[in-house]
Amino acid sequence: MLEYKNLDIKNFRYPGEFERQQAVIIGWPEMAETIEGYSLHENFAKLIKIIVEETPEVKVYVNSPNGSTLPSCEKALKAEGIDLDKVIFTTYPDGSNWTRDYGPDIMVDDNGNMVLAHTRFNMYGQSKPEGELSTKCYNFGAHLALELGCNDHRNSNVISEGGDKEFNGSGVLIALRDTEVNKRNPNMSTEEVENELKRLFNLKKVIWLEKGVYEDELTTSGVLDYIDGVPVYRSSSANGHTDEFCRFVDKNTVILAEVTEEEAKSLNSLKITKERLDAAYEVLKNETDDEGNPLNIIRMPVPEAIYVKSKPGDWINDTWAQRYDEAKDVLDDGTPMPYGEMVMQPALSYCNFLILNDIVIAQQYYEEGRPEIIKEKDNQAIEVLKKAFPNRKIVPLISTALNIRGGGVHCATKNVAKADNN
Template sequence: MNIQGFRTVGEFEKQESVLMAWSTVEFACKGYNMDNVSLEIVRNLYGNVKIFICCDNEEVKQRAINKIKMCGLDTDKIEFVIYLTPIPYPRDFGAEVLVNDHTGELLLTNFNFNTYGMHTTDHPISKLLKEFSEFHAELVGVDKIVSTELISEGGDREFNGRGVMMAIEDTEVNKRNPHLSKYEVEDEFKRVFNLNKIIWLPLPTFDDENMYSGKIPGPNGKGDAYRSASANGHVDEMCRFVNENTILLAHISEEEAKKSKLHNLNKDRLDKAYEVLKNEVNIDGKPFQIVKMPVPEPIYLTIRAGDFVYDMWQESKEDLKGELFDGSPFPGEEMVVLPALSYCNFLITNNIVIAQKYYSEGLPLEVKKKDEEALNILKSVFPDRKIVAINTIALNLYGGGIHCNTRNIPAKSLL
C-alpha cells in the first residue's frame, strides 16, 4: 500500500483514545495489588480521553467494572472489550496508527511478533498477540493496513512526529531480526512509518535484558537477585520524546555508580546512548535538547511459589531445561527480584501525563527524593499538562510500566 501522506505521530500530540489491559489476577504477589494501579490509571485518564479496557474474560471484566464503580466513575463512559492477552502490555502489540493530516485517514502498521524473542512467530501466544493489533484497529475504525515481516514491539519505538524514530539497535537488529542487516531493518522501518531517519541507541538498560539471562546484583551488590520480568530491551524504559525537539534520557551520576553495582552497569549503557544523542539532529539539521532524568533507586522484593509473578517466571523452566542463559539453575521456591522500575515509562495523553513513583513508608528517603526530582522534571517539560505520579510497583513486577500497559490512538485531524 502507498503510505505517502501518512505520518507517524508523537505521543505528545492530540489523541482520540487510550486502550489499557486489566490484569488477569488482582495481586502480582502478596501485598502488591495490580487492580489498585489500574484504577489510578483509569481515574486519571477519565474525562481526558476515550478509554478502552481490555479484559481476558467476562470474570475479569466484571471485576474491573465493580472496582471502577466503587471509585464513583460512570462505567458506561468506558468501553470494555474481551481479548485474551497473557501479557498486560498492549503498548507492544496494540495498534500503531499513522495519520494523514490532510484527509483525516488513519493507517495501521502491522508487525510480526515473537513474544519478546521467547517464542517463534508461529507459537500460539505470538500469533494471538500479533492478531491483537488488527482487533484494536477495528475497535477504533481503522481499516487501512500496511504490513511488514519485521518483528518489533511498540515499547521500542519512540517518534517525534516529524520523521524521526528512536529505537534500541541491539533489540531491533540482533535480538528480533538477526536474519536481516541493520540497513535492511532501517529501510523497512522507514517504509512502513514514512520516516526520514532512525536514531539507533546501542543497548537497553541492564535491568531490561531478558529475564532469563541470569542473576543480577541484589540488595548487597552480590549476584543473588533476578529481574522480576522484562520486555527484553525497550527504549521507553530509558529514553522518550517529550516534544519534536526534546528528548528525556535516563541518567546515572558517577557518585550513584560508585554506590550501586546495578547503577554502575546501567551507567555505561546510558552514557553510550547520550554519546549518540548529543550528536544527532532533527530533519532540519538542528540538535535535540537532551534533558536528563534520574534512575529510580533499586527496590527488591521477595516472591514465592504461589505468587502470580513467581509462577509466571517459572513457566519457562521446562523449556529451558531448568537452566538460565548464564548456566545457573532456576531459583527455588523463593527468589529476590527487581521490578522494572523507571521514571521514563510514563504515559502522555490529552491534558495529562501519568508518571511512576516508588516511595512508601519504610523505604530510604533517597527513593522519595528521586520521585520528587522526576516529577519536577516532567512538570518542566510538560508545562501545559497536569502531571500525576502513582505507585506502580505491582505493575512493574510484570516487567513494564504505565506506558507498556497502555496504547494511544491519535486524533484523526492533527492540523
Template sequence: MDNGFRYPGEFEPQTDVFVEWVPFAEPIKGYDAWAPITEIVRNLMEEVTVHINCCPTVAGLLADCKKTLVDAGIDIEQIKFTQFDEDPTSFYFRDNGPNVMVNDKGETLVVNPSWSFYGRYGKNDGLQNFSRLAGVHAAVTLGCTNIVDSDMVSEGGNREFNGAGILMAVEDTEVRKRNPEYTKEQIEAEYKKIWNVEKIIWLPQPLFDDDDFTQAPLDFKEDGTPIVGSSFAAHTDEMCRFIGKNKILLAEVSEEEAASNVISRENKRRLDACYEILKNETDLEGNPFEIYRIPTSAHIEYIQRPGDDLFDYYHELVGDSFKDGTPWDNEGDLHLFAATSYCNFLVCNGVVLGQRYWQPGMDEAIKVKDAQAEEALNKCFPDRKVVMIDSLALNFAGGGVHCWTKNVFIPSRA
C-alpha cells in the first residue's frame, strides 16, 4: 500500500466502537444476552463514541435495545444507533465490521475482504454480499470513503495486528477453510499487500472447541452421545492476542487439565504448537516477543432438545451427519460446549473488558479460573481498568465480548 497505511493494534488509542446488539434476548432459556451487552456499552461510554447496530429484520429490536439501555440508566442520546439495510443477517460485527487503516497524515483506508459466513456459503453470494456491504457502510458513516476490495475471505476475529508491520492469523482457517482455491503463498502475498504488513505469523490450528463443529464431535459420552462444539469460527482471538507491539498473550492448558479429558489434551497440543512458533519469532526489529499466558476457560455444557431453536439451527448446518461420518441424532438431546474463552476480551483506551463464567451452583473450579484470568489481564494491562463481564449468555449466542464489538481509530475524530 502507498502512503504508509497500517492497521493499528487494538491496544492503541481508539475513537469509536461498534457494538452489535444481540438479536435474541435469550439464546438459551434463562440466560439474558442483553445484560452483558448493556454492561459492555456502559463501560465504553467514557472511552469512545459507541455505535450500536441492530439487525433490521428483527421486528422491534431497535426499540427493545433503547428501552433496555434506558432502564439500565444509560443516556442513549450519547449513542449512535445504526441499522444497515444491506445487512439483514450479520451478528458478529467483529468479523464483517469496518477494517480501517490509518497513516501519519491522518488519512484512512478501508479494507473490504470477501465474505462467506465462515465458509458456509459461496463468497459474496446473496446475503453474504449484504454482510460485506454492511462493513463498508459502517466505515462510510465514520467518513471513510477510500476503500480497497479483496477477493480473499477473512474475518476480523482471525486477524491480530501488532500495529508495526505484523499480522497473526490461524493458517488452517485462512488457507484451507476460507480460501481453498488459493495457495498459502498467494494468500500471504495478498495479505501483505492489502494490510501493508511485512510479516505474517501463521498459527497452525485454532482451539479444538472453537473449530468448525460440523467437522466432527469433540468427544463422546460413555453411552456414545456426541459432545459438540458450538463454533465454526476457528479464530485467533479465542486463543492468542497481541497486547502490545512486542507482547503476546497466549492461552494455556495445564498438564493436569490435559490428562483429564480429550478436549483439553487436544487444546494443549495445539497451543503448545503455537508457543513453539511464537517463542522463535521476532518483531521487525529482530526482538523476540514477550509471551504471557492465560488459562483456557472451563468447558461449560448445555443441552438443546428437538424443537429448540438452536437444535434445529445446528441440525440445518450439520445435515444428516458430521463431516467425519458421525450421524446426526434427530431424536436425542444435543450436548453442546459453549464457545467460552478468556482471550476474547476487548481493549479500549483505559479499559479492558474481559469475560467471566462462574454462576451460582457451578463448580467452584470455574470461579478459580475466572480469578486467574482476571489476574492475568491485570498483569498484562497494569495501567488500565480490567472489568470482567458475565458473558456466558453471549457465548451461548455464539460469540464473546470481542466478537460482538468492533473497535476503530479515526484520526479526525481523535
C-alpha cells in the first residue's frame, strides 16, 4: 500500500454510519463461550445472519485470525442457516476481535475513490504500539483496506480507536477527551490531538466530551458496584468509547443515553454515569453541526443492570486479570485482584447499535426468566430507535454473550461506506 500521491485529500471525508454502506467486517472470536451457557459463536453467527439476510447488497467479510478457527466459524454459520457463499472469509492475524476499533477507517470522495486513514493502536492503552498484539491489529486495518480495493492511505502517529470516534459525515467528530488525549496520547495536548485528527480525517471541528459511562472504564480499574455486600466487576471493557452512549443518527442529530434520578439512587455506578451523561448533554446542547445548526438530541434509556456469575474455567474468568504487558496484584482502586468465582456486569448499552443501510440492529436483553423491567427497557429503546430512524427496520438481537466479552453489536463490526455517496 502506497501513500496517496495524486488524490486531492480536500475532496475526501469520513461518512456518517447512517449513509449507504458497501461492506461490513467482522472478526471471528476464537473463544466459543465467554461464560458457560453464553455462546459467543452463536451470538456472532446470529449477528452475521441478520446482516446477510437484511442487507444482501452489503459485502460481509468474516475474518478468522488463523486457519484453525475457520471450521468453527463455518459450523456456527451453517447452524444458523447462513449460505456460506454470501460471506467473504479472510484469515489475517488479529490481536482481538473488535474490528470497530482497529479495522480500516476508510475515507471516500464522490468519484468512487477511497483512502485509508491509519491511526496507531496500543490495545486500549494496555500495551505499546509496537507490541505484538498492537501490531497485529494495526496491520489488520491495512490488510482489510486492500481487500476492499483501497490502495491509498494516510498515516498518523496518533493513537485512537474506532469506537471512540462518531462522525456526522460532514466534517464533525465527537470523541472523548479522557480517552483520546489523557489515556491514549498523554504526551500530546488536546489541541495537538485535535489538529492531528482534523488533518487525518479532513475535519472541520471536533466536539470533545470529557468521559464515557462509568461501566466502560477499564476492567481492572476497580469494583463497579456492591450488591448485598458482594462486589460486582465489569466483565470486560474498552476503557472509554462514545459508541456506548452517544451516536450520530444524521448530520445534526445525536442519540444520547440518559440515567434518571431514580436510577442514579439505585447504584453508585449509575450515579457516576448520570453525572457524566449530564455533563455530555450540557456540551452537546450548546454545540452545532458544520453549518452552525444546533444539534438535535434524542435521549436513550440505559439498560437495567444484568449480572452473570463466572467461575474458573470460563474464558472471561481465566483471562480477566491479564494485562497485555503487565501483571497486577491489586486493582487500580487498591482493592485486591479477585480470583475464583466472580459476579460480573456485561458491557450493557442500547446505544451500541449498528446502522446498516435500511436497518438498525438493536441490542436487547430480555429472555425468559429475567425481570419484566428488562423487557420494558428493551421496548423503550426500540421506540427511541423507531423515532430516530423512521425509514429503517429495527432488528433486535439478544446480545448478552457479546456484551460479556466486553463490546457489542457496534464494537464487533466495521462498516465501510460506499465511495460514491452524495
